[in-house]
Amino acid sequence: xxxxxxxxxxxxxxKLGKVRWIxxxxxxxxxxxxxxxxxxxxxxxxxxxxxxxxxxxxxLPTGHESEAEYLDLVLAADVxxxxxPAAISGALxxxxxxxxxxxxxxxxxxxxxxxxxxxxxxxxxxxxxxxxQIAAGLAAQTLETMRHRKGRDVLEDVRPVIRSIDVHDDTTxxxxxxxxxxxxxxxxxxxxIGDITEVRALRTHQWIxxxxxxxxxxxxxxxxxxxxxAEGGSAAAAGSxxxxxxxxxxxxxxxxxxxxxxxxxxGWDDRGRRDERDERRGVGHAAAGSG
Amino acid sequence: MSDLWPRIEPLLARVEKPARYIGMEKGSLAPDHGPxxxxxxxxxxxxxxxxxxxxxxxxxxxxxxxRGDAVAERAYAPWTDMESAMRAAGVPLFSVDTHRAAGxxxxxxxxxxxxxxxxxxxxxxxxxxxxxxxxDRAPSDxxxxxxxxxxxxxxxxxxxxxxxxxGDGEEVIGELAEVVGAWKxxxxxxxxxxxxxxxxxxxxxxxAMYDCEYDGPELHAITPRYPDxxxxxxxxxxxxxxxWPYPKHQLVPLIEVVHDRLNxxxxxxxxxxxxxxxxxxxxxxxxxxxxxxxxxxxxxxLRRTGYDEVALTSLSSADFSGIEGVVAGLVRDQEGTGxxxxxxxxLRVDAFSVxxxxxxxxxxxxxxxxxxxAGSWRLRQVINKLIVEDDLYAAVDAAFSQGWRxxxxxxxxxxxxxxxxxxxxxxxxxxxVVAIGRKYTKQASCTVSxxxxxxxxxxxxxxxxxxxxxxxARKVSLLRGAMRGTRAQLKWHDPAATxxxxxxxxxxxxxxxxxxxxxxxxxxxxxxxxxxxLDRWLEATYAEGLDPDWYVTRHRTRDELLPWSHIAAGLxxxxxxxxxxxxxxxxxxxxxxxxxxxxxxxxxxxxxEHVVASPTPPAGGxxxxxxxxxxxxxxxxxxxxxxxxxxxxxxxxxxLAGVPSGGESGVPASSEGDxx
Numbered sequence: 001x002x003x004x005x006x007x008x009x010x011x012x013x014x015k016l017g018k019v020r021w022i023x024x025x026x027x028x029x030x031x032x033x034x035x036x037x038x039x040x041x042x043x044x045x046x047x048x049x050x051x052x053x054x055x056x057x058x059x060l061p062t063g064h065e066s067e068a069e070y071l072d073l074v075l076a077a078d079v080x081x082x083x084x085p086a087a088i089s090g091a092l093x094x095x096x097x098x099x100x101x102x103x104x105x106x107x108x109x110x111x112x113x114x115x116x117x118x119x120x121x122x123x124x125x126x127x128x129x130x131x132x133q134i135a136a137g138l139a140a141q142t143l144e145t146m147r148h149r150k151g152r153d154v155l156e157d158v159r160p161v162i163r164s165i166d167v168h169d170d171t172t173x174x175x176x177x178x179x180x181x182x183x184x185x186x187x188x189x190x191x192x193i194g195d196i197t198e199v200r201a202l203r204t205h206q207w208i209x210x211x212x213x214x215x216x217x218x219x220x221x222x223x224x225x226x227x228x229x230a231e232g233g234s235a236a237a238a239g240s241x242x243x244x245x246x247x248x249x250x251x252x253x254x255x256x257x258x259x260x261x262x263x264x265x266x267g268w269d270d271r272g273r274r275d276e277r278d279e280r281r282g283v284g285h286a287a288a289g290s291g
Numbered sequence: 292m293s294d295l296w297p298r299i300e301p302l303l304a305r306v307e308k309p310a311r312y313i314g315m316e317k318g319s320l321a322p323d324h325g326p327x328x329x330x331x332x333x334x335x336x337x338x339x340x341x342x343x344x345x346x347x348x349x350x351x352x353x354x355x356x357x358r359g360d361a362v363a364e365r366a367y368a369p370w371t372d373m374e375s376a377m378r379a380a381g382v383p384l385f386s387v388d389t390h391r392a393a394g395x396x397x398x399x400x401x402x403x404x405x406x407x408x409x410x411x412x413x414x415x416x417x418x419x420x421x422x423x424x425x426x427d428r429a430p431s432d433x434x435x436x437x438x439x440x441x442x443x444x445x446x447x448x449x450x451x452x453x454x455x456x457x458g459d460g461e462e463v464i465g466e467l468a469e470v471v472g473a474w475k476x477x478x479x480x481x482x483x484x485x486x487x488x489x490x491x492x493x494x495x496x497x498x499a500m501y502d503c504e505y506d507g508p509e510l511h512a513i514t515p516r517y518p519d520x521x522x523x524x525x526x527x528x529x530x531x532x533x534x535w536p537y538p539k540h541q542l543v544p545l546i547e548v549v550h551d552r553l554n555x556x557x558x559x560x561x562x563x564x565x566x567x568x569x570x571x572x573x574x575x576x577x578x579x580x581x582x583x584x585x586x587x588x589x590x591x592x593l594r595r596t597g598y599d600e601v602a603l604t605s606l607s608s609a610d611f612s613g614i615e616g617v618v619a620g621l622v623r624d625q626e627g628t629g630x631x632x633x634x635x636x637x638l639r640v641d642a643f644s645v646x647x648x649x650x651x652x653x654x655x656x657x658x659x660x661x662x663x664x665a666g667s668w669r670l671r672q673v674i675n676k677l678i679v680e681d682d683l684y685a686a687v688d689a690a691f692s693q694g695w696r697x698x699x700x701x702x703x704x705x706x707x708x709x710x711x712x713x714x715x716x717x718x719x720x721x722x723x724v725v726a727i728g729r730k731y732t733k734q735a736s737c738t739v740s741x742x743x744x745x746x747x748x749x750x751x752x753x754x755x756x757x758x759x760x761x762x763x764a765r766k767v768s769l770l771r772g773a774m775r776g777t778r779a780q781l782k783w784h785d786p787a788a789t790x791x792x793x794x795x796x797x798x799x800x801x802x803x804x805x806x807x808x809x810x811x812x813x814x815x816x817x818x819x820x821x822x823x824x825l826d827r828w829l830e831a832t833y834a835e836g837l838d839p840d841w842y843v844t845r846h847r848t849r850d851e852l853l854p855w856s857h858i859a860a861g862l863x864x865x866x867x868x869x870x871x872x873x874x875x876x877x878x879x880x881x882x883x884x885x886x887x888x889x890x891x892x893x894x895x896x897x898x899x900e901h902v903v904a905s906p907t908p909p910a911g912g913x914x915x916x917x918x919x920x921x922x923x924x925x926x927x928x929x930x931x932x933x934x935x936x937x938x939x940x941x942x943x944x945x946x947l948a949g950v951p952s953g954g955e956s957g958v959p960a961s962s963e964g965d966x967x
Binding site for chain 1: 296303304309310312313314315317543545546547594595596597598599
C-alpha cells in the first residue's frame with residue numbers, strides 16, 4: 001500500500017457459509033464497521049472528505065466462499081498485530097473472520113496488481129465424462145464463452161486464464177487461474193469447457209508470483225517482526241491518543257472454534273462444522289458483539 | 292419446526308440481491324420456539340431494503356423476544372424474481388432469522404405504513420400458505436394481525452386481517468401474546484373464541500366482530516355484534532417514551548438498506564397541526580425522550596453497531612427541547628474519534644434549523660431539504676404549515692451563506708382551495724431560492740419535489756374531495772411550464788399512483804375486494820412504478836360495481852358516516868370539523884405545546900399530557916411563538932450561535948461563518964449547564 005505515514009498492515013480473512021451471498025461492497029462495509037466497533041486506529045486520508053486508508057484485494061464473486069481474502073490498511077497508532085485477528089473477527093458477521101495480520105512494507109504494490117493467480121476448489125454436479133471433457137478442454141487452443149461485460153454480452157476466450165484443472169473426484173475439481181491481465185470465474189471456465197455445472201466454489205489461495213518465487217500475500221512485501229511500530233507515523237498520529245486501547249474490554253469476543261491459521265485449506269467435509277458455527281453465532285445479542 | 296434453508300439456498304444463485312434472504316444482521320436472534328411460547332412473525336410487506344430499518348418492527352422484535360411467553364422473527368416481501376423461484380420450488384414465505392416457514396408461526400403480524408402495500412399483504416399471506424380471506428381460515432392457521440399508521444382506517448383490509456392494533460404497540464404486544472397464548476394452551480379450538488378475546492383488548496379492532504350496513508353506496512352503520520365488543524376502538528398511547536428505550540440492539544444489515552444508519556427516536560407525536568398530516572394528528576400528544584437517554588442511546592448504539600451516521604428521528608426534529616444540548620454533546624463526543632455524521636430528518640423551515648444543521652455538518656455541506664408544502668402564504672395558512680416566506684428565505688440564505696449549495700424543497704399539490712396562483716407560487720419560491728443562492732455561489736441549485744395530495748382519515752382534510760388524475764397532471768404541467776428556463780429542477784409524483792392511494796386511503800370494507808382483484812391480476816409491489824398500473828385498479832373497482840370517483844374525488848359531508856368512525860385517535864369529530872372550516876377560511880392554529888390548549892380531545896379524553904422538557908418554544912420557529920399569524924409578517928430569526936451564554940462551543944462558528952450576531956435570546960432552559 002502506498003503510504004509514507006502510519007503503519008501499513010495486510011490482513012487475511014475468510015468468507016464462509018451463508019455470508020457468501022453478500023457482495024464485495026458489503027464485505028467492505030462490514031469490515032469498516034468492524035474496525036469502528038473495535039476502535040482500530042486507522043489512518044485517514046487528508047482533504048475535503050477524509051476516508052480511512054483501506055484497500056481491498058480482488059473481488060470475490062457473490063455466492064462464492066473463500067479461505068484466502070486480503071486487504072491492506074494503514075494504522076495511525078501502534079497495535080499488537082497478534083491481537084488483531086481475534087478482535088476484528090468478534091465484530092464481523094458469522095462466517096467472516098480475520099485469520100492473519102502482518103506488517104506491510106511501505107510502498108508495497110497494491111494487492112489487485114500484485115496477485116497473479118488464484119486457486120479454487122469447485123463442487124460440480126456429478127456427470128459421466130467430466131474427466132474426459134476437462135482433459136479435452138485443457139488440450140484446446142481456445143475456449144470461447146459468452147461473458148457479460150459492462151452491460152453487454154461479449155464472446156471471450158478463457159483458455160489463457162486457465163493454468164491447471166485437476167479432477168479430484170466426481171464432484172470436486174481444483175483449478176488454478178491467472179488473474180493478470182484479467183481473470184474469469186470458475187463457473188465461466190467450466191461453462192466454456194462444456195456443460196459442467198458449478199454447485200459451490202471455494203477460493204483456497206491467492207498467489208503473488210515474482211522473480212520465480214510463489215508467495216502467499218501474507219508472505220509477500222510483509223515484514224516479519226514481532227511487534228511493529230508505527231514508523232514515521234508521527235504526522236498521522238498527531239491528534240490521536242496512541243495510548244487509547246483500540247479494543248475496549250468487552251467490545252469483542254474471541255470466536256470460539258475458529259482456526260486462526262493460514263495457508264492450509266480445509267476440505268468440504270468441514271462445511272457442516274462451519275454452518276453449525278454460523279448457527280451458534282447467530283444466537284443472542286451477546287454473541288453478536290458484546291459478550 | 293422446519294429449517295427451510297437447504298431448500299432456499301439453491302434458489303439464491305438465480306436471484307437479484309440474494310443477501311435479502313439470509314438474515315444474519317448484527318442484533319438478529321435465533322429464538323427458541325418452546326411449546327408454551329407464542330411465535331410472532333413480524334412481516335414488512337415491502338422489500339428487505341425498505342422494511343429492515345423500520346423502527347416499529349424492530350421495537351416489537353426486541354420486546355417479544357425479551358418476554359418468556361413469546362418469540363418473534365422477521366420476514367419481508369421477496370422480490371418478484373425470488374417469489375417466482377419460491378413458488379416454482381414449493382418454498383413458502385419464511386423468516387430470515389431461522390428460515391422457518393411462515394405457517395409454523397402463531398401470528399403473522401404486518402406493519403402497514405403505506406396503502407399501496409396492501410396487495411403485498413394478501414400476496415404474503417398466500418405465500419405463507421394461508422387463506423387470504425379471514426372467513427376461509429382454519430384454527431390451525433396463523434392469526435393475521437396488522438399495525439402501523441394505515442390501520443387508522445382498517446376497513447379496506449377488514450376481510451383479510453383478523454385483528455388490527457391501533458396506536459403504539461409497545462404495551463399491547465404483550466397483551467396479544469397473553470390472549471393468543473391462552474388460546475394455544477386451550478388447544479386452539481376455534482378462531483371465533485380467540486377473535487372475541489382479542490376484541491376485548493383495548494386498542495385492538497377485530498373486524499369480524501362488527502357488521503357494516505349500507506344504504507345504497509353510503510355506509511349506514513357499523514355495529515358491534517356482541518355487547519362486550521367496543522362500539523369505538525380507541526388507540527393505544529405510550530405515555531412516557533423514557534420507559535421504552537428501544538430498539539436497544541438496532542439491527543445492522545449486511546446489505547445497504549434505506550436509512551442505513553443508527554436511528555434514535557427523540558420524540559413521538561407532533562402538535563404543529565399541519566392539517567394534511569395524518570402522522571401529526573394520530574400520534575398526539577408530544578412525548579419527548581429525556582435528553583440524557585437520547586445521548587446514551589446514541590453513544591451505545593454507535594459503539595455497538597459500528598455505524599458512522601446517526602439520525603435523530605421524529606416528526607420535526609428541531610422542535611426537540613434538548614436539541615442544542617444533544618447536538619453539542621454529539622459534536623463534542625466525536626472529536627478525535629473519527630467522523631460520525633448526524634442527520635435530522637424532517638427539519639423545520641427556519642434559520643434555527645440551519646443553525647443546528649451547520650453545527651452537526653462541518654464538512655460536505657452539499658444539500659439541505661425543507662418542506663414548505665404549499666406555494667403561497669394563504670395556502671400555507673389553509674394547511675396550517677405556518678411558514679412565512681421570510682422564514683424560508685432566511686433559512687435558505689443562512690444555508691447558502693454557510694456553504695450549502697443545493698436546496699431541495701418539498702411541496703404538495705391538489706390541496707384544498709388551491710388555485711393556480713398558489714401552484715405557480717411554488718415556481719416563484721424556487722426562483723427566489725436560486726437567486727439567493729447565486730449571491731453566494733454559481734453552483735447554487737434548487738430541486739422542487741411535488742407530490743399529489745391524498746386526504747387521510749382522522750385529519751381535518753378527511754372530508755375533502757381529492758383532485759383527480761387529470762387535474763393533478765394539469766397542475767404539474769402548469770408548474771413545468773413556469774419553471775422552464777429557471778435554474779430550479781422539478782420532480783413530481785405520478786398522479787395515477789396518487790389516485791390509487793386515494794382510493795384505498797379512504798376506502799370502506801368493499802374496497803377490500805378491489806385490492807384482492809388487483810392482487811389476483813398480478814398487482815404486487817404497487818409502490819414500485821415498474822409494477823404499478825392504474826388501469827388494473829380502475830378495472831377492479833368497476834368489476835366490483837364501485838365508482839372510483841365516489842371514493843376519491845367526492846367531497847364528504849358533515850353528516851356522512853365515515854368508514855373509520857369506529858376507530859378513535861382521540862380527536863373529537865367537532866375539533867376536526869371546526870379545523871376543516873378554519874382551513875377553508877385560511878385561519879392558522881398555533882402549536883398547543885406552547886400556547887393554551889384548544890382541546891382537540893386527545894389529552895383530555897385519554898388523560899395524557901405533552902412530555903416536553905422546555906416550556907419555551909424553540910427560537911426561530913414562527914408557529915406558536917406569538918407572532919401575528921394572519922398577517923404573516925417578519926419573524927425573529929435567531930441563530931443557535933448568537934443566542935449564546937458566553938463560552939459556548941458554538942460561538943466560534945458564528946465568527947468563522949460571518950453570520951451577523953444579535954437577535955432574540957431564547958435559550959431553552961434545558962440547555963443550560965450542558966456546555967463545557
